[in-house]
Amino acid sequence: MMGIVNSFCFSMLGSIRFAGDLSPWLVIAAAGLGAVLVALIYLRESASLAAPYNYLLPALRASSVALVILVLAGPVWHRRYTVGTLGRIVFAVDQSESMSVDDSSADTASYNRLSRALRLLTGSSSQPGWLDTLSKSHDIDVVAFSSGDPITIWSTGDDVASGSASIPSSTAGRPSDNPTESGGLTGLVPSGVRTDLSSSLQMMQASGDGDAAGVGQSKAALVLMTDGRSNEGPSATDLATSLHSAGIEVHTIGIGSPDEPDDVMIVRVERPDTVAADGTLVGSIMVGQSGMDGRELSVRVESNLDGSVLWQSNVVSDGRSQQTVPFSIAVEPIVDRIHNQSVRGVQRSTEVLDLRAVVEPMLGESTTANNSFPFRTAASIRDRRMLILDGSSRWEVRYLRNLFERDPAWEVDTLLFGPGTDMPRLRRGSQSGEFPDSRESISRYDVVVLGEIPIDPFEATDAVRLREFVSRGGGLIVIDGRYDRIAPIANKFLSDLIPVRHQDRMITTVESLLPTAVGLDQPTFHIGGDPADLEPLWQQLPVPTTVAAVTAQEGAEVWAEVQDADAARSPWLVTRLFGAGRVFYLAADQTWRWRYKVADRFHARFWNQLVAAAMQPPYSSSDEYAAIGTDKIEYSPSESPVIRARLQDTGGKAVGDATVDALIIANDQVVATVPLSVDDPARGTYQGSAGMLAEGAYQIRIRASGFDASALQASTPIWVGQWNMSESSPVGLDASGLAEIASAGGGVYLHESSAAQILERLKPLSSGTIVDSDIVVWQSFYWFWAVIVLLGVEWLMRKRAGLV
Known part of the structure; x- marks a missing residue:
């Protein structure tokens, strides 16, 4: 008889449920139709009567008929109310990708970590879940978190409002097996690419729970259900301490095994942002592994356009957690295939190479979700243009000019002017070999390299052209040197453009070249090897013998510094945005010394990346x-x-x-x-x-x-999208970190194998209970008295109207 249960909420005090075998909507429709038919038939008899008898009599008869038909729906009046004070519990479930690991050594290997966490909450056919155990005496929320704000996926508060108080049930398989299961729990799948353990603690802190906690006893608790692998956000331990002082207990449930599972993954792909359409894409793939020592790994680069394999190599795992695999791909065949699919009438100056790095899945891997890594590179079809200005043919200018003149994607105009050159006076115009004399002529260039030019031939109008060029999106690279010519130019014409102030001295005892923390985060400084080894690599590069002493202007960023014999530091590479463009300043001109014994290995890569960072990409x-x-x-x-x-x-x-x-x-x-x-x-x-x-x-x-x-x-x-594989390495349970959080939060840490003990800590939080009461309305005398009253009133009114 209770085969169909539906409810309609009228208020927080109670709701009407229907427990009949028939659909309540079908019964309501039948009651409405029956009432209308009875009213229409009755109107033939009462139409000639005076008001209000002509419409009240049909209404009374129709109402009584409707109530009789509604008995078939089995109406039940449900009330839920609270006796005492309920404790509040928030279960925060980690939804990040690391929770997709199924821990093959665990007894429940057929379930991944997230699925096992949810089964603790929802229970199984043989054992009730925590929600079922606590929902009658506690106010419960279940939230899912990875990075960003946690999302509430189930709440007893919602159930109270609807009057249903339903507990989501568990499925027999993984959470993704039944994404439509009630309650929003069993449809949850691992999806977050990062984990911020602090997010749920910050949510509790913002909600103000615990402010009214009783003396000596907390009325609220947060239970973190996670593997403890946090790679984003502030310290969860510090936040747990703050919550504990506010009367909120913080407990942690460790989900997973502390042992790293067998796995192979793509951690990162190093590649240039742009490459010539007829050039070669050269980069490296960082392959991570655990448990694959000595096994052969198949690594390849595929096109996301058609799935074709563009490059492939087999490497033997050397036992390190990460190893670098270099790759080289001809770009022109890929661009030709893309061109064949282009829209007619549309010209492109760049084509996007949509690629992915893939490592072939290995037998026994814990997960294959991290075996591919998408990445993109722009292939430049249009030649870029560079303007080099200098007062002499110094080594830095020679190597820089040769580097980009050899690149088929670049056109380079070099102007050497001043005393001792073939151009004593600066020629201005719109032709090659002339300094641009208009906004239109200088806009043909993508980047301008400003070397140590003499101040006499340089005029205020030339400074205006450079300033307009940068403010409209152009890139400017200023290279200082031992002739000390940049300082006068900057002070007289370009003080607002060049992002440093000169100190009228030179540093001649340089010991090392050190990227700053900001610089190490920039692709410009990734000139080879493992990013973790970048700082030692830069310290091994030949240092300049003479460096201009400068200070960075307000708003500028120092990406690298030099350190002298007294351990004093001075900026070497400084940058700042100017309008829509960017300016770089180098305090020395001796990067050509990096070519010693290694040719273009570091020098070419640094300058290509620096120029790419300086200039604005063209219209694609x-x-x-x-x-x-x-x-x-x-x-x-x-x-x-x-x-x-x-x-x-x-x-x-x-x-x-x-x-x-x-x-x-x-x-x-x-x-x-x-x-x-x-x-x-x-x-x-x-x-x-x-x-x-x-x-x-x-x-x-x-x-x-x-x-x-x-x-x-x-x-x-x-x-x-922020593709990041830090969520997949490492993935072993961080039990010590979770124990530290629980200790700071005044709670306990439990592994999932003994997690049921947490109930003994949570039950005392509540001094109240939720009481449910049901009145079977359709079997009660109230319903029949309502029908009798309606019919009785109708009979009295018929008598008064003279129909009886």
Whole structure:
């Protein structure tokens, strides 16, 4: 008889449930239909009566018929109320990728860690879960966390509001086996690429729980169910101490085995951001392993476009936790395949190589989710242009010019002027071999290298050109030297552009070159080897013999410093944004010395990466009317893509007065519209920021007033996501870390094998209980008295109306 149970909440005090065999909606529909039919039939008799008898009599008869039919639904009045004070418990379940490990040595090897944690809460067919045990006497929330804010997936508070008080049941398999299971628990799957153990503690701290805790006894508790592998966020131990002082206990349940499972993974891929379309993509793949000593690993790079294998190699695991595998791929065949799928009428200056590194899964691996690593590189089809300005042909300029002139993706213009050169006076104009004399002519370049030029030929108008060039997105690299010519130029013309102040002295006792913490995080300094060994590598490079002593201006970042014999440090590489562009300053000109015995191994890679960091990427796609581009092709979820566009009419004339929007498209649907503001009306350029986007792949197109949508075909792809394998290495249970958190929080640490003991700590938190009461309305005299009263009132009114 109780085969179907539905409920309708009327208030926090109670709700109506239906316990009949028939669907309550079917019975309600039948009652409504029956009431209408009875009212219509009755109206033929009462229509001639005076008000209110003409409508009250049919209404009374219809109501009584409806109540009789509703008996078939089995209405039950349910009430839930609290006696005493309930303790509050928050179960915080780790949902990160490391919880997908199934710990093959565990007794419950058929379940992964997340599934086992959920089974403790929901129970099984033979044993009730913790939620069932505690929900009658405690206010319970279950939240899932990885990084970011925790998400509530089940709460007794929600059940009280609905009157259902249902406890989610456990499935027989992994959580993903039944994603539609009730309660939102058994459909939970490991998905977070990072773990922030502090997030759930911060949530408790923000909620203010424990403020009203009784003396000597806490009324609230947080139970962390995790493997303890935290790689993001502040110290959970410090937060646990703060919660304990506020009257909130913090307990930890360790899920998993402390032993590292057998696994092989792709940890990271080192590669340049851009590469020439007819060049070679050279990089390295960092392969991590545990338990694979001496086994042969198959590593490859595939195209995400068609799945074809572009490079492959077999390596033998050397027993180290991580080893580097270099790769080299010809770019031109990949670009040709992409070109064959391009939209007609759209020209591209860059093509995105959408690739992934893969290590072949090995027998006995704990998980294969970390065996691939997607990455992208932009292949530059359009030649880049560089302008080098200097007052002499010093070694730094020679090697720099030769480096980029040999690169088919670059065009280099070198101007050596001043006393002792072939150009005593600086020639200005719009041709090669002349210093640009207009905004248009200097905008042809992507980056300008400013060396030690003499101050006499340099004029204020030249400084204006450089300032405009950088502010509009160009890159400027200033290379100082022993001639001390940059300081006068900076003081007289470019004090706001060059990000340092000179101290009128030179450092001649340099002991070492040291990247700062900020610099080590920049791809510019990743010039080879394991990133963990970057600092020692830089200290081994030949140091400059003479360095200009400078201090960084406000707002500038120091990426590297030199240290003298007295351990005093001075900036060597300083950078700052200026408008839409970026300026780099080097306090010495002797990076060419890095070529000693190793040729271009370090020198070429550093300069290519520094130039890439300095200049703004070009428009990646254009059609007859529009060009569009972004500052990068890959973004983290916290970054905001910068979108740039240029408009022109059929005659090629710039259009600088249109209303322009960028359309952000995912899965052929417009998911966001970004207004672009006018950047330069004379050039028809526009710019805007897209804000933070959800992880995924997007296409960006533009629409503009005065242009038909079918005419604007140019688009550019971007990807949002922070691919990071730190969540997968290591993955063994951190029991000591969890015990430390529990001790700081005044709680206990328990392994999952003895986790049931936590109930004895949680039960005393509550001094109350939740009472449920049901009144079977359809079997009670109240329901029948209601029908009798309606019929009785109808009979009295019929008598008064003269129908009886």
